[in-house]
Amino acid sequence: MSKRVLMNGNDAVGEGAIRGGCDAYFGYPITPQNELTAYMAAHMPRHERVFIQAESEIAAINMVFGAAVTGKRAMTSSSSPGISLKQEGISYLAAAELPAVIVNVQRGGPGLGNIAPSQSDYFQATKGGGHGDYRLIVLAPASVQEMHDLTIEAFALADRFRSPVMVLTDGRLGQMMEPLKLHEGKPPARPPKPWALTGAVGRRSNMIRSLLLDDGVLEQHNLHLQRKFALIKNSLLKFEELNTRDCDVLIVAYGTSARIAKGAMDKARAKGMKVGLLRPVTLWPYPSARIRQLAAQVKGILVVEMSSGQMVEDVRLAAGDRAPVVFEGRLGGAVPEENDVLAALRGILRRSRGRKLS
Amino acid sequence: MTTRKRYYIKINSEYCKGCGLCLEVCPKNVLALGTAMNSRGQHTAHPANAGECIGCLQCADICPDTAIEIDEEQS
């Protein structure tokens, strides 16, 4: 039984990348993910793997592009403003169908914002922050263990679907410490990559590009990408459900917000309120079908986010008119309180009974 | 026995765009733009005075489209 170790989330991501087979990491300083860059600076050379602190987040994502075209596993990490700088590069990775892992340890925004945890990059991550029609596989850890495990999973998914994958987390998960079990055994298997640029020895020369000027060619390429996104939606979906079998009210929350929502759920349960929790782990593909099902069973859905309400829109899309969807959140790096969530739950139940409490 | 050298200039009219650089640099005025046109409607270069060629390769060097190939024949 492998022993547990105590690590902060950022280091757990770093060790996850190494055990996930990351060949090359390109970083740049930005709080609250600096521990990860420092971890990779210390450990990647020990494994004789590539580490570069790039001159900017833009340079870093393009170094990832370069590493990816050779078929190697590459990763970069940053936090919200830095991730904004990487959006063009991510669009290029998606267009050229290159595997890569991008870690966003979110902080308060917009603008320079602050260094407190936030979830206000949800739209950017799941609706495509760069130009063009593309989707990112987005994984949302809610514990240091998942920071580790989902990073390894990200490399497997990137190679499997030849796509950039984002691990969307936040400064709180990044900098808090929790015990975890480190991945044992080999990294995820590497599929053959005949498309990679390795030097045209005994084969035709390969090209990797996304400039497709000839008439109709880009449209065909887009249709191909859309087929791939549909394939991903049908074969990849991860979420966790707690107490949803008999719940009257469903909470939908991910990452740090899900941890807080769980606390509120337990308190509510203790008071006899039948509350359940659905925690998406993949934010794209999103568990819309399951939410739609549960919407028919509950009196209302509460969405908890550290933002002005972004994922709530996807929940509303899924729930349709089956159940009212209420939002509870905090902005600018503030973290929701359990009591606020509890109050919101009571509000839903009270309104659902259709009569005003005298 | 003096060896006489002859030069053969082959110009691919599909590569050639009739830019005229080779005409400019040829020390012996071997080349000229012809009336014939390639598929893009460009008047392309051709060796008007092939006998004058001295194999200096100035034309092949300057050509932006690698349209010119030169053979040397020693007899």
Add this chain to the structure above:
Amino acid sequence: MTKATSRRAPRQTAMRYSLYHRPVALKPTPTHFCPGCGHGIVHKLIAETLDTLKIREKTIGVAPVGCAVLAYNYLDCDISEAAHGRAAAVATGIKRCLPDRIVFAYQGDGDLAAIGMGETLHAANRGEHIAVIFVNNTVYGMTGGQMAPTTLIGQKTATSPCGRDQVTTGAPIKICELLNTLEAPWHIERVALDGPAGVRRTRKALATAFQAQVDDKGYSFIEILSPCPIHMHCSPVEAVRLVKERMIPYFPPGLYRQNGQSMT
């Protein structure tokens, strides 16, 4: 091309062989470049170098946005596109992951010296083992002849219609001199396509730059002053003359760094 010496009695035979033929590393297709464009010459010379050094199958190129992005349609080696300005970063990622491959970036002046200046300087400063081929034709060609960081003072372009004005746009940037202030680069040289002699010097410079990669010496940088007839608003012949008469005085060709030592 060594001539076979025949010991049999010389017969009156004609022996014909090629003095110049199209490089193997150049795909058999016409290019999209404008008539008289310097990019065509540079493509030819790179292909020749890949042939002579026998490295075509070991070489990976990076072609960013600009007239030369379509290099992968012409150069028959593995080539990756790069976002505008990021070729040096992409090349870094490739080389660090495949250290035994020859990696080169082929960039124009807008790509290398404007949007990509950061990546250019830092790849050079890290001494990445890549060859950077910088085709300086003083304009953004692909997008219609806009002013570039190397546009000459007074030069008319789509975005300096009255001639580049130093007061509002600064002076053309001398990249070789700039990079030569760094410690790490191995080879920095500027050449000019101002005529056949200039083409031959460019051929030598490219051979040096790629040989430095074969010998794994470090960062090699070749700036090539190049004609762009269409955006210099003149004929190909005049454009070559402009390279000689206008560009060379401001961008002096020469060897700025050799074997890691500055020559100035």
